[in-house]
Amino acid sequence: MPDILDTEIKFLTGVGPKRSELLDKELGIKTFRDLLYYFPYKYIDRTKFYKISELDPEMPYVQVRGVIDSFQAEGAGRNKRLTASFRDDTGTVKLVWFKGLKWIVDSYKLNKEYIIFGRPGLFNEAINIVHPEIEDPDQLEKRISSNIQSQYSTTEKLKNNYISSKTINKLQGNLFKQLEPRIKDTLPLWMREKYRLMDLHDALFITHFPNDNKDLERARYRLKLEELFYIQLSLLSLKIHRGNRFKGHVFGIIGEKFNDFYSGNLPFKLTGAQKRVVKEIRRDLGSGKQMNRLLQGDVGSGKTLVALMSMLIAIDNGFQACLMAPTEILSIQHYNTISEMLRGIDIRICLLTGSTKKSEREQIASGLDDGAINIIVGTHALIEDTVRFKKLGLVIIDEQHRFGVAQRARLWKKDRNPPHVLVMTATPIPRTLAMTLYGDLDVSVIDEMPPGRKAVKTMHFTDSARLKVFAFMKEQIRAGQQIYIVYPLIKESEKMDYKDLEDGVEAISRAFPPPRYVVSVVHGRMKSKDKAISMKLFTSGQANILIATTVIEVGVDVPNASVMVIESAERFGLSQLHQLRGRVGRGAKQSYCVLMSSDKLSNEARKRIEIMVSSNDGFEIAEADLRLRGPGDLEGTRQSGIGFDLRIANLGKDGQILEYARRIAEEILNNDPLLQEANNAILKQQLKNIRKTEYDWSKIS
Numbered sequence: 001m002p003d004i005l006d007t008e009i010k011f012l013t014g015v016g017p018k019r020s021e022l023l024d025k026e027l028g029i030k031t032f033r034d035l036l037y038y039f040p041y042k043y044i045d046r047t048k049f050y051k052i053s054e055l056d057p058e059m060p061y062v063q064v065r066g067v068i069d070s071f072q073a074e075g076a077g078r079n080k081r082l083t084a085s086f087r088d089d090t091g092t093v094k095l096v097w098f099k100g101l102k103w104i105v106d107s108y109k110l111n112k113e114y115i116i117f118g119r120p121g122l123f124n125e126a127i128n129i130v131h132p133e134i135e136d137p138d139q140l141e142k143r144i145s146s147n148i149q150s151q152y153s154t155t156e157k158l159k160n161n162y163i164s165s166k167t168i169n170k171l172q173g174n175l176f177k178q179l180e181p182r183i184k185d186t187l188p189l190w191m192r193e194k195y196r197l198m199d200l201h202d203a204l205f206i207t208h209f210p211n212d213n214k215d216l217e218r219a220r221y222r223l224k225l226e227e228l229f230y231i232q233l234s235l236l237s238l239k240i241h242r243g244n245r246f247k248g249h250v251f252g253i254i255g256e257k258f259n260d261f262y263s264g265n266l267p268f269k270l271t272g273a274q275k276r277v278v279k280e281i282r283r284d285l286g287s288g289k290q291m292n293r294l295l296q297g298d299v300g301s302g303k304t305l306v307a308l309m310s311m312l313i314a315i316d317n318g319f320q321a322c323l324m325a326p327t328e329i330l331s332i333q334h335y336n337t338i339s340e341m342l343r344g345i346d347i348r349i350c351l352l353t354g355s356t357k358k359s360e361r362e363q364i365a366s367g368l369d370d371g372a373i374n375i376i377v378g379t380h381a382l383i384e385d386t387v388r389f390k391k392l393g394l395v396i397i398d399e400q401h402r403f404g405v406a407q408r409a410r411l412w413k414k415d416r417n418p419p420h421v422l423v424m425t426a427t428p429i430p431r432t433l434a435m436t437l438y439g440d441l442d443v444s445v446i447d448e449m450p451p452g453r454k455a456v457k458t459m460h461f462t463d464s465a466r467l468k469v470f471a472f473m474k475e476q477i478r479a480g481q482q483i484y485i486v487y488p489l490i491k492e493s494e495k496m497d498y499k500d501l502e503d504g505v506e507a508i509s510r511a512f513p514p515p516r517y518v519v520s521v522v523h524g525r526m527k528s529k530d531k532a533i534s535m536k537l538f539t540s541g542q543a544n545i546l547i548a549t550t551v552i553e554v555g556v557d558v559p560n561a562s563v564m565v566i567e568s569a570e571r572f573g574l575s576q577l578h579q580l581r582g583r584v585g586r587g588a589k590q591s592y593c594v595l596m597s598s599d600k601l602s603n604e605a606r607k608r609i610e611i612m613v614s615s616n617d618g619f620e621i622a623e624a625d626l627r628l629r630g631p632g633d634l635e636g637t638r639q640s641g642i643g644f645d646l647r648i649a650n651l652g653k654d655g656q657i658l659e660y661a662r663r664i665a666e667e668i669l670n671n672d673p674l675l676q677e678a679n680n681a682i683l684k685q686q687l688k689n690i691r692k693t694e695y696d697w698s699k700i701s
C-alpha cells in the first residue's frame with residue numbers, strides 16, 4: 001500500500017502547481033513527508049506580555065497591551081514615515097511604519113486597547129518598534145494555532161510569492177487535516193514504552209502546533225532521539241554487516257622489514273601512545289576481520305610513523321599498502337619522509353598525484369599491477385579507476401576530514417576482498433561529531449605528544465601593530481628560525497584572496513629585502529613543479545619566510561619553523577587556525593603563533609581569537625568551535641558528504657541525547673544483530689528506507 005506521506009505536495013489543499021514548484025525549488029519540499037519534516041527553527045511565545053517600561057532593544061520579540069495616543073507623519077520623500085505613540089500604564093513607546101501609512105491610520109482607532117507584537121529597536125536613543133503586528137484583544141481568544149507560534153525559515157523568493165512562515169504553518173494545518181488515519185509510527189511500540197517516547201503523530205503535530213512548552217519539549221525530544229537513533233543504528237549495523245560479510249586479510253607475522261626498521265631505522269623512541277596504537281592496529285590486522293579504524297591525534301602527535309609501521313606489517317605479510325593524502329604538497333612530503341625513514345631497507349615506494357607524467361604513471365601502474373611496488377603514496381589520483389593493485393592489503397587515508405564517506409567507499413570497490421582501512425585525522429572533533437561522522441569505525445587516539453615539545457605561544461595583534469610584528473620576526477630569523485605567513489583563501493578561484501596574498505608578498509619583500517632575507521611563496525594556483533621548488537626552498541632551510549595560502553594547512557612538517565603568522569585570522573575557523581598553528585612547535589625551540597586581524601572584529605571572531613590565545617588543546621578548541629558555530633558549519637562536515645542532514649537534532653546541543661541514542665542502538669543490535677525479531681520489524685524497514693533515500697551505503701558493499 002502506498003504511504004500517504006509519499007503523496008506529491010501539489011495535492012495538498014492550498015498548494016497548486018506554482019506553489020509546489022516553489023516549495024520544491026526553494027526548500028526541497030516535494031512530498032507530504034518533506035513538509036511534515038520541515039520543522040520550525042524557532043518558536044515565539046505569545047503567552048507573555050511585557051510592560052513598556054521593561055522593553056529593551058536586546059529583546060527578540062515582545063508583546064505589549066496598550067492604546068494608541070496619536071499618529072504623526074514624519075519626514076518627507078523617501079524618508080516619509082508614520083509614527084504612533086503607544087502607551088500603557090508604565091510609559092510610551094514609538095511605533096513606526098514606512099509602508100501602508102494610510103491604511104494604518106484608517107484601520108486603527110485612537111484610545112482603543114490593542115495588543116502589539118514586534119521587535120524593539122533603538123533609534124535616536126529611544127526605543128521604537130518598526131512595523132509591529134497589531135491585534136484586537138478579542139482576537140486573542142480566536143487565535144487559530146496557539147500562543148506559541150512556530151517560525152519557519154523561508155527565502156526571499158518565497159516571501160515575494162506570499163509564502164511566509166505563517167503560510168507554511170497553515171499548510172502544515174491543512175496537511176494534518178488530510179492525514180487520516182494517524183501517521184504510522186516509525187519506532188516500535190516497545191521502544192516508545194520503554195523509553196517513554198511520545199507517539200509520532202502527536203510529536204509531529206505538537207512540533208508544528210505547540211500549546212505548551214513542556215509538551216513541545218517532549219515532542220521535540222522524541223523526534224531528535226529518533227533521528228539520532230537511526231543514524232547510529234545505521235552505522236552500527238553497517239559495521240556488523242561488514243564484519244560478517246568480509247573476511248579480513250590476516251597479517252599474522254611481524255617480519256623482517258618491520259624489525260629492520262624498528263631496530264635500525266627508527267629515528268626516535270616511540271611515545272607510549274604511539275606504542276599503544278600500533279598494538280591496537282596489529283591486533284586488528286591479525287584478527288581475520290577487516291580493520292576499519294580511525295586514528296585520532298592532535299597535530300604533531302606523530303601519526304605518520306604509526307602509518308609507516310602499519311604499512312610495514314602489510315608488506316611483511318606479502319601485501320601492498322597505499323597512503324592517500326588530501327593535497328599534493330602533503331603527498332610529496334609523506335613520500336619524502338617515508339623514503340627517508342626507509343633508507344637502506346629494500347622497499348619500493350612511489351608517488352602518484354594529479355601531476356604525475358603519463359609515462360611515469362604507466363610505469364607505476366604496471367609496478368602496482370605486478371606487485372613490484374610495495375608502497376604507493378598519493379592524492380585522489382589513487383582512487384582513479386585505472387589504478388590496480390596486485391595485492392592491496394592496507395589503505396591509509398591521512399587527514400580524513402578532507403575525504404568523504406563516499407570516497408572512502410570507492411576504495412572498497414578496488415577489491416573483492418577489501419583491504420584494511422586506517423583513517424587518520426588531526427582534526428580533533430568532539431565526541432558527538434565523531435560518533436556521527438565515524439560511527440562505523442573503531443577509534444584509536446594518540447593522546448600524548450613526543451617529548452620535549454614546548455607549547456606554542458599564541459599572540460593577537462591588529463594591523464596597526466604590524467611594525468612590531470616585523471621586528472619580532474627579524475629577531476627570530478636572526479636566531480636562525482624560519483617563519484610561515486599564511487593568507488586566507490576560501491575558494492581557490494576567489495581573486496580577492498589572491499590579491500591579499502599578492503599585496504602581502506609585496507609588503508613582505510619590502511620589509512624583508514634580499515639578499516639578507518629569502519622569501520618563498522606557495523599557493524594553489526601555481527604549477528606543481530613551481531610549488532615543489534618553493535617548498536623545497538623552505539624545507540631545506542634556505543628561505544627564511546614561506547608565504548602561503550592554506551595549502552600548507554595540513555601536514556607540512558618543518559621542525560625548524562617556529563613562527564606562524566596568520567593574516568586576517570578573523571576569516572579562519574577555529575579548527576583551521578588550530579591546524580595552522582600545529583605547523584610550528586615541532587622543534588625544541590620555543591614557537592609562536594601570531595594572529596593578525598583588523599581592528600574591527602565581530603563578537604564571534606573575537607571569541608575565536610580569544611580561544612586560540614588561551615588554549616592549545618585541540619579537543620577543547622573543537623568543542624568550542626561546535627558551540628560557537630554549530631555542526632553544520634564545522635569544517636569537513638559539509639564537504640565530507642556524510643549525507644546526514646539533521647532536521648531537528650543539533651550535534652552541538654544534543655550530545656546527551658546522541659549518547660543515549662547510541663546506547664539504545666547498541667543494546668538492540670547486541671540482542672538482535674540482524675534485526676530479525678518481529679519486534680524489530682519496524683526498525684529494519686526504517687533502516688532500509690533511510691538508506692535508500694539518504695545515505696547511499698549501497699555504494700559501499
Ligand code: ADP
Binds near residue numbers: 298305451586
Ligand atoms: P602528525 O600527527 O601531525 O601527522 P607527524 O607524524 O608529522 O605528526 O609528526 C610530527 C613530528 O614529530 C615529526 O617531525 C616527527 O618526525 C616527530 N615525531 C613523531 N614521533 C616522534 C617521537 N616518538 N619522538 C620524537 N619525535 C617524533
Ligand code: MG
Binds near residue numbers: 304
Ligand atoms: Mg600528519
